[in-house]
Structures are given as C-alpha cells and as structure tokens.
Amino acid sequence: MAETICIPGERLGSVDHYKAGEGTYVRHGFIFSNLAGYKRTTPVDDGEIPELTVVSRKQSSVIPEVRSVVTVKILAVNTKFCSCAILGVEGKSLRETFRGMIRREDIRATEKDKVEVYKSFRPGDIVLARVLSLGDARSYLLTTAENELGVVLAQSEAGVNLVPISWCEMICPKTHVKELRKVAKVQPDYIQTT
Template structure:
C-alpha cells in the first residue's frame, strides 16, 4: 500500500536514504533521494525488515506539471528590481491541481536591451503573464522567460479596476481613465486573453497586502 502520494517535480528532494530505498523515477545524491521525473510521489511499503521504497508514478492523463520548454500562465505575486515571483496556474492552457512557484529574472524579460530593463515597467503584482519554462531553479521555483513576442503580460487591471487594453508592445491603457502604464505586452489573440481572465479573480475581490 502507498503511505503517501504527492505531486513532485524533477530535482525535488523526497527524503533521506536512511528512511527510503530509491525506486523507479528517483536517484540518490549525498544521502538523499531525489525525483528524476515529474509525477506523483509514491512510498511503497516493503518487507518488515526493509526500508520502504520511494518511487515516482506517472499518469499522463492526470498529472500536469510545468516542464522545460512549455508555455505557462502565471500570476505575478511580487516584483523587485532584480526579478518577479509568480504563481504558475496552468500549463499549455491546462489548469494545474496546485500552483507552482515561478521566477522571471530581469535578464529574462526580453531578448534585447536587457541592461535597460526596469522590472516595474514590465510587470506588476496581479498581472497575468504568459511565460516559457527555462529550468528548475532554487527551492523548487521554476525559472521563466518572457523573451519572445508571444510572451509577456496578457491581462492587467488599472487602479480603476478595469481591464487595460494593449496599445503597443510596451504600453497598456485604461479605457475608463485613459491612463497609460508600461508593461512587457504579449502578442496573443483576444479570445485567449478573455479565457485566461475568466480563471483569475479580480484584484478588488482580494485583500491588498
């Protein structure tokens, strides 16, 4: 029988080799068992005098996790001059069972003039952003990039609580107040923008932090 089941990602530390044997989909390194696959952590009980076996079980129809090279929909949580933190909500348009942490660094915002990027002129907290997974970073936080024309902010709300409209690759405007704001705007179809917006609560329905 399985003692525990949980979603895990490649490189995630699953336990100590003093507590578990490494099974399929895992490997040992410096006294710990790590996942080598995306899937479900499965602890298989063994004989009484043997350690339980840690393994990764994959169900392609049920398990959806971010993977390198895939496009993800994220919501920006906070922004500082060096990077922004995001919650990954869906992968290739498919919603996740749970959100994963993501990070977009200043140098990965766009492909050109990287040294002139100002984070707060590209993304802001609450923005919905299309990004591509680059790699698994530190502390199980995926490294993301928006350095393609099709990637970037797809939804942003003005201070008036209105969906802003893109007017260029770097600006959006509030149709109510006509105030312009800087963003790294994604070039996507309006139908996709509306579909993604319906998944994300308005910032006025949440407590401000």
Template sequence: MAASTICIPGQRLGSTEEFQAGKGTYTRQGYVYSSLAGFRHESKQGEDLPELQVLLEDQQTVVPEVGSVVTVKMTSVNPRFCRCAILSVEGTPLTQSFRGMIRREDIRATEKDKVEVYKSYRPGDVVLARILSLGDAQWYLLSTAENELGVVLAQSEAGVNMVPISWCEMVCPKTHSKEFRKVARVQPQYLIQPAGT
C-alpha cells in the same frame, strides 16, 4: 486533449503503435491497458507519440517542464526580479501551485540592460512565460524574452482591465491613463476558450 472517459482496470485503451503508456496504465502484447479505475487522458508532447494516462480524478495532473509555456500571476515586483504563481501549463490548469521568478535580464530579448522591472510587470498582472529551468529552492526560472510572451491581462488603478496599445504600453479604457507593460502578442493556442463556445 481528447475528452476524458471512464476506464476500468484491464480495459484496453489503444495500440502501442499509436500511444505510449503513462500513469495508471501498462502495456501487454502491443496494447496499452488501464491498471486502475479512473479517467482516460491523452497528452501530446513534441514529436513523441501521445501519452495515455488513467487518473483518479477527472483532471490532468501536470507539472511545469523546461520549455513549457505557462500562465502566471505576478505576486511581487522589485528592481531585480518579479515573483509569480504558476496557474497553468500549456493551457491546462494546475491542481497544485508552483512558484516562478522572472529575472530582469529574462524580461526582454533586446536592450536587457535598459529593462525596468516595474515598467514591465506589476503585482496582479497575468503573464505568459516560458520555463527556462528549475532554480534554487523550488522556484522555476521563467522568461518572457519572446514577442508572444508577456502581459495578457492587467488591471489599471481604477480596477478596469486595460487594453494594449503597443508592445510596451496599455491604456485604461475608463481613465485613459497609460501604463508601461511588456505586452504579449498572444498566439491563438494559448487562449483558453470559455465553456460553451
């Protein structure tokens, strides 16, 4: 995403050959213009032209969509599914919270009948998942049935961040105890860079 800049109403933002109009913008004679005072944002989705938006706050308003990769934090785990809070979509932090659910059959791509939810996720784990659909009662149905998806951050019982040692185990560097997890093989585009790097 390009750095956001301040816009005023009527300001020309770009050509309709390069961009499509989003929230807070309009098109006229082949150009996209700002319809309000705010911050300019660009977002790219798939093969479409980048979308230009003008938002009142200097932050993106994103909504999870089917197919998006999201970062979630596990809130509860039971033998059939786990519930989570969606923290970010495609690396963009959310301004409001959304609820997600990963069913037992959506945890792994193979040997689905042998999956044990508690050996994959625990409350507090930070997980990369893909949105399958909008389920009942505003719960997003999520999947981690890809090698790139799964636990990216987990704390041991000693309160230390654990280190992955295989696709299904993590170890506590303090106590050296091992715990089962569905570990993600994280792709660089999903890593959020710390400020100043």
C-alpha cells in the same frame, strides 16, 4: 507486468537497463519518478530495452516542464526580479500552484541592460511565460523574452482591464492613463471565443 508503489523523486533504474516512459524523467543517467503512483515495467521482445512508466490511480496532474508555456500571476516585483504563481501549463489549469520567478535579464530578448522590472510587470498581472529551468527548491525560472510572451491581462488603478496599445504600453479605457508593461502579442491559439 510488474507494479510497485513509488513517490516523486524516487530513483527507479538506470538508462542502461530501461527507457524512460510517461511519468518519469532522466537525470545523471538514472530514471526518476515524476509523480506518486505505480511503477510499471513493460515486457518486451528479446533485444529491446523495457520501458519504465509511472501511473497514478488519481487524475493525472500537470507539472510545468522546461520549454512549456505557463500562465502566471505576478505576486511581487523588485528591481532584480518578480515572483509569481504558476496557474496553468499549456492551457491546462493546475490543481495547486507552483512558484515561479522572472529575472530582469529574462524579460526581453533585446536591450536587457535597459529593462526595469516595475515597468514590465505589476502585482496582479496575468502573464504568459516559458519555463527556462526548474530553478531551485523554491521556484521555477521563467522567461518572457519572446514576442508572444508577456502581460495578457492587467487592471488599472481604476479597476478596469487595460487595453494593449503597443508592445510596451497599455491604456485604461476609463481614465485614458497609459501604463508601461511588457505586452504579449497574443497568438490566436491562446484566444478563446465565447
């Protein structure tokens, strides 16, 4: 079993000669490293294609991938999109945050032209979202256009956690003021009982 050191984004080989394994991804017919670590080629029997994997000597880190559900904190909101920090992937906390962006057209599945970003999210909201694409060098593109995705935790101006009352409203239990949000219909899988 051959091992060599590699870094994220390093081209490891062609899909014509290898299968992509753990710690790798395929782009344009080539296999690339997804993390810093050691490249391993698994020996195979005659006629089989060897598998390339990358393993880290450190604790493996979680990276947001396309279609994965992420937990984000909204950082800033404007008329076209909101920017956020990705805090967790599929229920696993990240050691460092990634930047994300939810565009206006990706907030809801219906009536996309009527969506107003500031009526869906506010800075500080904790949101469940799905990764649409890797985006550009600055951020991942995210969506909340599913019933299960949206705001799961938000605070009112009085500093109290808001309580959802519909798919688009939350209420402050202290002041009874209603605030507009794109509320997530939280599934039992995401609720932890204490």
